[in-house]
Amino acid sequence: MQRTAVNPWDWSLKFGYNQAEVIEGARRHLICAGQTAVDGDGAPQHPGDMRAQIDLALDNLEAVLTKADMDLGNVTRLGVYATDVDEALKNFDLLGQRFGPHQSAPPMTLLGVTRLAIPGLMFEIEATAMA
Template sequence: MPTTETSGTTRINPSSWNLALGFDQAQLRPAPTRLLTCAGQGSVDRDGRLVHEGDVTAQIALAVENVEDLLHRAGMDLGDVLQLTVHATDVDAVLAGYGLIAERFAPATPPATLVGVARLAVPGMLVEITATAGR
């Protein structure tokens, strides 16, 4: 797949396998004037309590909502995300629900990495998403 440019962002994809997962292998963007770095966001409520124990898809959805909340508080949106890292205690389960992440971050398709981990900080948490955003 060729390199393409959209709204000042150059999407670099030497192949196309990643497009089905909704991310680019690399993006070249103009330097942002503001940079937001987000700590890992999981399926927790405002008091830090785990929500949706045992339901990886619901945990993914709430983790993305929590990332989106931080973005909005910084005057940004999901389209401003430059990089995602998804930490998973069960990579296969997260891959089965990964379409939700791809759908929510489309059409920005930020470069993303899925990392398998033994456990996360909150017992019962199955997925945690870190993001870097810029505008």
């Protein structure tokens, strides 16, 4: 699979994402449901702690990718939902720490929402991946 970044402007790069990517040669396509800060039984974790919730949601996303024989380098699109956008953005360095080693900056949308499906959750991330 070959990825070519498309960035008519470079402002999004400082936020860790490309405006678009051209994907060529992919054979497998994975669509992940939103991953949140829940344990293996689906119980919410880290109430009131956005940073810890983002970290666990990323752990859970990586677990799904691993089960599909992929990793964060295969992610081609992210959808992010946060109950407090400003607080989420303060902690987006966590995304850089995870995606950076893969030299990946997938196109992303961040949306502020009033709540997520399970009360107490503050952050949700969904992904599309290709291999």
